[in-house]
Amino acid sequence: MQYLVSDKEMKHLDRNTSEHFHVPEIVLMEQAANAFIKELARFLNGSENILIVCGTGNNGADGIAIARLLRQQNISAAVCIPFAEKKQTDSFRLQYQIYTEYGYPVISYDQSWESYTVLIDAMFGIGLSREIEGSMAECIRRMDHFHGKVWAVDMPSGVSAETGQILGAGVHADHTITFSFGKIGQFLWPGSEYCGDVIVAPMGITKESWLNERPQIAALEPEDLSLLPERSAHSNKGTYGKVLVIAGSYNMAGAAYLCAKAAYRTGSGLVRIFTDDTNRIPLQSLIPEAILSTYDASFEPEMLLHELKWADSVVLGPGIGTSGTSHQIVKKVLQNIQIPCVIDADALNVIASDRSLFSLLNETMIVTPHLGEMARLCKRDVKAIQNDLIATAKAFSDTYHATCVLKDFRSVINVWHGMTYLNLSGNHGMATAGSGDVLSGIIGSLLGQGCSAENAAALGAYIHGLAGNQALQETGFRGMIAEDIINGLNGLWKRES
Ligand SMILES: NC(=O)C1=CN([C@@H]2O[C@H](COP(=O)(O)OP(=O)(O)OC[C@H]3O[C@@H](n4cnc5c(N)ncnc54)[C@H](OP(=O)(O)O)[C@@H]3O)[C@@H](O)[C@H]2O)[C@@H](O)CC1
Ligand SMILES: [K+]
Numbered sequence: 486m487q488y489l490v491s492d493k494e495m496k497h498l499d500r501n502t503s504e505h506f507h508v509p510e511i512v513l514m515e516q517a518a519n520a521f522i523k524e525l526a527r528f529l530n531g532s533e534n535i536l537i538v539c540g541t542g543n544n545g546a547d548g549i550a551i552a553r554l555l556r557q558q559n560i561s562a563a564v565c566i567p568f569a570e571k572k573q574t575d576s577f578r579l580q581y582q583i584y585t586e587y588g589y590p591v592i593s594y595d596q597s598w599e600s601y602t603v604l605i606d607a608m609f610g611i612g613l614s615r616e617i618e619g620s621m622a623e624c625i626r627r628m629d630h631f632h633g634k635v636w637a638v639d640m641p642s643g644v645s646a647e648t649g650q651i652l653g654a655g656v657h658a659d660h661t662i663t664f665s666f667g668k669i670g671q672f673l674w675p676g677s678e679y680c681g682d683v684i685v686a687p688m689g690i691t692k693e694s695w696l697n698e699r700p701q702i703a704a705l706e707p708e709d710l711s712l713l714p715e716r717s718a719h720s721n722k723g724t725y726g727k728v729l730v731i732a733g734s735y736n737m738a739g740a741a742y743l744c745a746k747a748a749y750r751t752g753s754g755l756v757r758i759f760t761d762d763t764n765r766i767p768l769q770s771l772i773p774e775a776i777l778s779t780y781d782a783s784f785e786p787e788m789l790l791h792e793l794k795w796a797d798s799v800v801l802g803p804g805i806g807t808s809g810t811s812h813q814i815v816k817k818v819l820q821n822i823q824i825p826c827v828i829d830a831d832a833l834n835v836i837a838s839d840r841s842l843f844s845l846l847n848e849t850m851i852v853t854p855h856l857g858e859m860a861r862l863c864k865r866d867v868k869a870i871q872n873d874l875i876a877t878a879k880a881f882s883d884t885y886h887a888t889c890v891l892k893d894f895r896s897v898i899n900v901w902h903g904m905t906y907l908n909l910s911g912n913h914g915m916a917t918a919g920s921g922d923v924l925s926g927i928i929g930s931l932l933g934q935g936c937s938a939e940n941a942a943a944l945g946a947y948i949h950g951l952a953g954n955q956a957l958q959e960t961g962f963r964g965m966i967a968e969d970i971i972n973g974l975n976g977l978w979k980r981e982s
Contacts, residue, residue, distance in 0.1 A: 486709055487685070488692070488700040489907060490666045492611040492646040498665070501694040513689055514543070514576055517639075518550035520686035521662045522558070525636060528660075529603075535562040536592070536601035538628055540608040540642075541573040547638050548607025549580040556589050563590040563601075567624050594624075604631040606656045610639035611646045611668065617653035625654040637661040640668060641679045649676030650872060657681070665690040669702055672907055673874065674894050702875070704909045705947040710981070712944055714752070714934040722754030726933025729796035730775075730926065731759045731789075731814060731832075732803040738764040738771070740804025740830070743919045743967050745775045747926030748800070750974040751948070753933050759792055784810045786817050793818065798825045798933035802832025803922040811835055819845035825932040825941070828887070829853045829925040837861035846885040848901050851932070851942045853890040853925055875905060888938045890928070890946055892921060898942045906943040910950025914957055919967030924949045927974075951977055 490498070502508050537552045539545035548564065555562040564584070573581075585591070598604070606628055609617075617625055625643050628635065635658045640646050643655030649670035661671060661680040670676040671683045692700075717724065728748045733741030741764060745756045755776065758768060762779040769777065778792055793799065801818050805811045815835040818826070819842055826849065828836070833854050836842045838861075846852070852862075859877060860867045870877045871893065878891040878899040886901045894913070898906040928945035936944065952973030953965070960969050 486703045486705055488666055489669045489672065489702045489704055490700065491669055491702075492613075494701070495611050495646070495666065495668065497698065498690050498694040501696050502690045505696060506694070508689065510543075510576055511579065514547060514550055514580070516688040517547055517664050517686075518554050520664065520688040521547070521551050521638060522554050524660075524662050524684050524686050526558075528634075529560065531560065533560065533603045534601050535560065535603045535605060536598055537562060537564045537605040537607055538624070539564050539566045541566070541568060541571045541577050542609070542612045543574050543576050544607050544610030544612060544638055544640075544642075546574060546577040546580040547610070548605060549577070549584045551605060551607070551638065553580075553584050553587065553589060556587075563592050565592045565594055565596075567594040568621065598627075598631065602633045604628060604633060604635045605638060606635060606642050606658060607638040608642035608656075613640070613643070613645060613652060615652060617643055622654040625656055628656045629654070634659045635681075637680065639663050640670070641676075644670055644676040644679050646670045648872065649673030651675055651679065655679045660684060662686050664688045667704070669875070669907065672704070672895055672909060674871075677895070702905045702907060704907050705943055709944070709947070712936075712940050714931070714936060716752070725752050725754035726797040726930065726935065727755040727757065727795060728753045728926075728929050728933040729757050729759060729792050729799045730803075730929065731799060731801045731818065732805060732922070733758070733760040733764045733768070734804060734806035734808065734811065734831075735761050735763050737761075737804035737806065738767040739919060740922045742768060742771045743922040743971065744800055744803045744926035744929070746772055747923040747971050747974070748930040748933070749774055750971050751927045751930035752978075753930040757792060757795065759789065780810070782810075784813060786813070789814065789817055790821055793821060793824070796824060796933070798827075798929050800827045800829060800925045800929035802827075802829040802835075803925055805831045805835075807831055807834050807838065812839065816842060822849075825849045825851075825938060827851045827853060827925045827929045827932065830858070830921060833858045833862060843885060846887045848886045848888070849938060850887040851890060851928055851938050852881070852885075852887050853892060853921065853928065855892045855921060859891055875899075875907075879905060888942045890924075890942050892924070896946045898946055900939045900942070903939055904943075906946070908943075908946040908950055910947050911953045912950075912957055912962065914960065914962035914965035915950070915953040915970060917966055920949075920953075920970060923952075923967050923970050927952075948974070948977065
């Protein structure tokens with residue numbers, strides 16, 4: 486698991502390193518500059534002519550230190566400090582003094598950048614705190630139009646380290662070398678598109694610097710697949726959980742099929758589909774492994790209660806529609822459920838339309854809204870939510886105690902009183918109908934196999950993305966459909982065994 490930090494957290498870690506562990510700022514800066522060069526050097530062939538555009542804060546100070554170290558390794562480099570008259574930090578002044586004592590070149594802002602082949606952006610790092618305006622925004626745009634490769638020091642200038650929003654203007658980097666921890670804004674849209682590939686370079690601020698604080702945001706990595714429920718040679722189908730998939734209404738067999746199949750492909754021993762009777766024939770032929778319980782116009786709640794007693798976990802909602810019967814089903818489940826549950830799709834729309842149902846949510850439940858569903862749940866517009874993904878997911882969990890998986894290009898998973906996860910697996914091929922049904926089936930399966938709500942939600946989103954990445958090898962981006970993601974799971978498990 487890697488931790489991702491905000492600008493404030495990084496400054497806090499920096500302060501703890503200096504004040505508690507007594508590592509001087511200038512030592513950290515030298516380590517940062519060395520760490521940057523070590524990564525950069527892997528891409529250089531020695532013929533480059535490098536320009537480093539520096540601000541007057543510590544990001545700019547890093548830039549000047551990098552220029553000095555490059556020159557001392559016989560690599561052609563010069564700095565440009567377009568707004569040298571602005572407020573300078575002590576470290577900036579010191580780095581500038583050292584650099585000029587050596588007689589290394591500082592070019593004026595008016596000079597052409599034509600002869601330079603690489604640009605290093607050291608204007609703003611994690612200190613960016615407001616919109617960039619006027620001539621500074623012009624300078625950012627000039628960097629953005631640079632003809633060669635662009636490397637960003639810590640953050641591309643203009644990208645908020647906390648939200649990933651572009652503050653006024655932003656530099657599109659080919660690579661971003663960031664120090665010690667990934668920054669949240671590097672992984673949220675649109676910031677992620679400005680960072681190019683992100684390299685986290687260790688530079689001496691370590692996890693010890695959290696002292697008594699706890700990191701808030703994490704991203705799962707391949708080694709975290711060890712959190713998956715164990716399998717045993719001595720087992721039967723009952724060992725791996727019974728999942729009740731309440732899905733599919735008239736003409737919506739597909740959602741039930743994808744969800745149930747994903748649950749089976751994630752390892753569940755038994756899956757039962759509770760669905761509209763008109764789905765019986767297609768589901769029996771599409772997925773004969775599933776047990777079916779169906780209802781018709783005269784929906785009898787007793788049958789549903791009976792199925793709830795049978796199950797170890799429930800997925801409630803894919804394709805159930807928002808009819809009166811769907812409302813009855815959702816309400817009955819929420820009032821009676823005593824096992825872990827994923828609430829998805831139309832079940833969320835039903836809840837959004839009847840505020841009395843919100844009070845039935847609790848910490849054993851996982852809600853999986855996409856942005857539109859979340860907009861209906863919290864009565865905000867999609868754009869506002871997109872600009873504020875992490876806070877939105879957190880506010881929902883804090884208020885209703887359920888684990889929230891807010892689905893987007895980078896889904897945010899928030900656990901009530903717990904960690905926030907940013908899911909970094911997956912690709913845009915997965916933006917296709919039914920992809921969400923597959924995700925809820927995966928999460929429901931993990932719950933049925935005994936995972937906590939936290940592990941099922943974070944791991945479920947991660948596995949879903951990995952399966953999509955696996956599918957990419959067969960389909961490419963453009964033609965991927967939900968079934969391919971399910972097939973991608975097979976590839977994942979094959980690698981595991
Ligand atoms: N922390 C660490 O662990 C380590 C950090 N290191 C490096 O330090 C970097 C952070 O340095 P930093 O704090 O000096 O801020 P930086 O990004 O250089 O910005 C400079 C100043 O610009 C200003 N400003 C803000 N927005 C503005 C705007 N829109 N338009 C105009 N001005 C604006 C704002 O000052 P203000 O005007 O608010 O007083 C701000 O302070 C970090 O990214 C990394 O590279 C490493 O050396 C090693 C260890
Ligand atoms: K920068």
